[in-house]
Amino acid sequence: MSASLAGRKIVVIGLGLIGGSLARALRAAEPAAKIHAMDRSTPVLEQARADGTLDEWSHDPGSTCRDADLIVLATPVLSIEGQLRELAPFLAPNTVITDVASVKGAIVEAAQRVFGRLPPRFIPGHPIAGSEQSGYGAARSDLYRGRKVILTPQSDSDPQAVAVVRALWALVGAEVLTMDVVHHDQVLAATSHLPHLLAFALVDTLSQQGTREEIFRYAAGGFRDFTRIASSDPVMWRDICVSNAEAIIGILEEYQRELTRLRDLLLARDGGALLELFGRANQSREIFLAFNRGQPAKPSE
Amino acid sequence: MSASLAGRKIVVIGLGLIGGSLARALRAAEPAAKIHAMDRSTPVLEQARADGTLDEWSHDPGSTCRDADLIVLATPVLSIEGQLRELAPFLAPNTVITDVASVKGAIVEAAQRVFGRLPPRFIPGHPIAGSEQSGYGAARSDLYRGRKVILTPQSDSDPQAVAVVRALWALVGAEVLTMDVVHHDQVLAATSHLPHLLAFALVDTLSQQGTREEIFRYAAGGFRDFTRIASSDPVMWRDICVSNAEAIIGILEEYQRELTRLRDLLLARDGGALLELFGRANQSREIFLAFNRGQPAKPSE
Numbered sequence: 001m002s003a004s005l006a007g008r009k010i011v012v013i014g015l016g017l018i019g020g021s022l023a024r025a026l027r028a029a030e031p032a033a034k035i036h037a038m039d040r041s042t043p044v045l046e047q048a049r050a051d052g053t054l055d056e057w058s059h060d061p062g063s064t065c066r067d068a069d070l071i072v073l074a075t076p077v078l079s080i081e082g083q084l085r086e087l088a089p090f091l092a093p094n095t096v097i098t099d100v101a102s103v104k105g106a107i108v109e110a111a112q113r114v115f116g117r118l119p120p121r122f123i124p125g126h127p128i129a130g131s132e133q134s135g136y137g138a139a140r141s142d143l144y145r146g147r148k149v150i151l152t153p154q155s156d157s158d159p160q161a162v163a164v165v166r167a168l169w170a171l172v173g174a175e176v177l178t179m180d181v182v183h184h185d186q187v188l189a190a191t192s193h194l195p196h197l198l199a200f201a202l203v204d205t206l207s208q209q210g211t212r213e214e215i216f217r218y219a220a221g222g223f224r225d226f227t228r229i230a231s232s233d234p235v236m237w238r239d240i241c242v243s244n245a246e247a248i249i250g251i252l253e254e255y256q257r258e259l260t261r262l263r264d265l266l267l268a269r270d271g272g273a274l275l276e277l278f279g280r281a282n283q284s285r286e287i288f289l290a291f292n293r294g295q296p297a298k299p300s301e
Numbered sequence: 302m303s304a305s306l307a308g309r310k311i312v313v314i315g316l317g318l319i320g321g322s323l324a325r326a327l328r329a330a331e332p333a334a335k336i337h338a339m340d341r342s343t344p345v346l347e348q349a350r351a352d353g354t355l356d357e358w359s360h361d362p363g364s365t366c367r368d369a370d371l372i373v374l375a376t377p378v379l380s381i382e383g384q385l386r387e388l389a390p391f392l393a394p395n396t397v398i399t400d401v402a403s404v405k406g407a408i409v410e411a412a413q414r415v416f417g418r419l420p421p422r423f424i425p426g427h428p429i430a431g432s433e434q435s436g437y438g439a440a441r442s443d444l445y446r447g448r449k450v451i452l453t454p455q456s457d458s459d460p461q462a463v464a465v466v467r468a469l470w471a472l473v474g475a476e477v478l479t480m481d482v483v484h485h486d487q488v489l490a491a492t493s494h495l496p497h498l499l500a501f502a503l504v505d506t507l508s509q510q511g512t513r514e515e516i517f518r519y520a521a522g523g524f525r526d527f528t529r530i531a532s533s534d535p536v537m538w539r540d541i542c543v544s545n546a547e548a549i550i551g552i553l554e555e556y557q558r559e560l561t562r563l564r565d566l567l568l569a570r571d572g573g574a575l576l577e578l579f580g581r582a583n584q585s586r587e588i589f590l591a592f593n594r595g596q597p598a599k600p601s602e
Contacts, residue, residue, distance in 0.1 A: 078572070128519060130523075132523075148519065150519070186512075187512065187515055187516055187519050188519070190507055190510060190516050191507070191516050191517075191519050191520035191524050192520070192523060192524065194503070195503065195523060195524055195527045195528075196523070197563060198499060198503065198527075198560075199527065199582075200578065200579050200582040201556065201559045201560055201563055201582075202495070202496065202499065202556065203582040203585050203586050203589070204559060204578055204581055204582045204585065205552070205555055205556045205559045206491055206492070206585070207581070207582070207585035207588070208555075209491060209552075211487075211488065212585075212588075213592070214488055215488055215491050215492050216492075216588060216589040216592045216593070217592050217593075218429060218449065218451070218488050218489070218492050219492035219493070219589060219593070222431075222433075222493060222496060222497070222529075222530045223492050223493065223496055223589075224589075224590075224593070225526045225527070225529055225530070226496045226499075226500065226526070226527055226529075226530060227496075227586055227589070228523075228526055228527075229523045229526070229527060230582045230583065230586050231583060231586050231587070232583075234576055234579035234580040234582075234583055235576065237575075237579050238572050238575045238576040238579060239572075241566075241567060241572075241575050242570050242572045242575065245567045245568070245570055248567055249564060249567050249568060251506070251510075252560065252563070252564055252567070253564065254506050254509075255502065255503065255506045255560075256557065256560055256561070256564070258502045258505060258506045259499075259502055259553065259556075259557055259560070260557070262498060262502055262553070263550060263553055263554065263557070265542075266542060266546045266549055266550050266553070267546070267550060269543050269546055271379075271539050271540075271542075271543045274538075274539045274542050274543065275535055275536065275539040277501060277505055278501050278535035278538050278539060279535045280505055280508070281500075281501040281502075281504040281505045281508070281531045282531065282532060282533075282535055284504050284505065284507075284508035284513075284531075285504050285528055285531050285532050286532075287508070287513075287517060288504070288517040288520060288524075288525075288528070289525075291514070291517045291518050292517070292518075292520070292525070
């Protein structure tokens, strides 16, 4: 299979926000691709065929995957091992596999348990894009435009398979980068997994206050933005947390130490040190904004 | 002074985002009001007169406040006591005073130290509006439209003065409510002060990682929204934290206990309990959104 996807059979497994947006983006960018999908929800599959996104769908991994050129796994992290076991008997030697999970170590380990090693044509991937919305109904063909996609190939990965997965993401407008698996999981723990946990925890803490209704009534836009990501899919985040627990615990504990320092400054009414900390955070956020200048200001994970 | 502001002299002290937006909104809503201002920055005052917002400005509290009908204190919390001491000798018996601080207990105490008690015509107030931007350059005449303003009058407050302050905020499109001082400070600690602290702490924690540049490079929209409020004015937030430390420490400690529970669930890889917590937070945020349906989705504190 060349890196062109025209005429190729692409199977998307899991038509949620991420898989559904990829299917829609592929349909828009490469009308000649043959886009197939599997999903546990028949109505979702029917809808995606009716709106022109899919050529075909099925609940049968055998018929769907036997002649696939590219399979994209887009179900929650913890379901990937089971998916791979179902597909394994039907994989042709030249089929390329990739996934979209926000955790990469757990995906490599799942593949190792199923195949004995990460197959050279299985190229783990992670589009840094998303939304607090979920499901095919929220899928958008422009979700990946201008976004980063991180691939984590291994030293024995098939370069041709890497080229196919690169072509897939380039086709839908993303910028493709590669990274080491462990490093990916640490960077994402800090930039995505921890902020999601903190938002879930804040909403949960406030909802347990006796004055919950009043608190929600007087919370305004800052709170809304701050907690937007707490509306994200609980199953997806349960899977991410369990799969990347070690890296998340590491950065969470650093954050807890910072909160303890902050509490001590409050107890001491130490205005000077608080001002210094807030000023430092202010400047750091300016650096973050400078790094990301020009990126679309869309919700994403 | 009747509740109408036409022809009345209104003095805004502090032409930052909050005071500047109020002056601009007043100018737009009541062209016949006489709007005066004091600010330590002469260029800002000149700019506000040049753009038509102000009728006059001065650095002299005597000439500015002697014949004021309404004085609005719009400088950071910790500067209010000094402002009141400067103004006190020049206050006419019928002048109404209000403020815009995010903390109300500290304002009442400052007034008690200066006047021996909260003067019956000093009606503390707090518009729940703002932005991570600051300064007169960010001021907008529509900042208060559709927003809530909480007044905290006391039992001996002058009803006519309360009516004047209500009229002020109604004129610029806000919804005016009243609340007990202590309760206000607790509700705001939970809904605004804590989220700001958490955002400052997150940006600060990540900026101390050795891989800071990479972390910022891969952080996307979710992180941007989550930390937007960490770009807020450090002096304002230092003052708020010092002035409302007790209430903030209370809710911060509850949040810290929640994070410790969360860390224990991660350590135990307890997917069931994590799913339950995320689902609960999901539902609570839906309740929050339902409470706030129809409010403009603008940044605010």
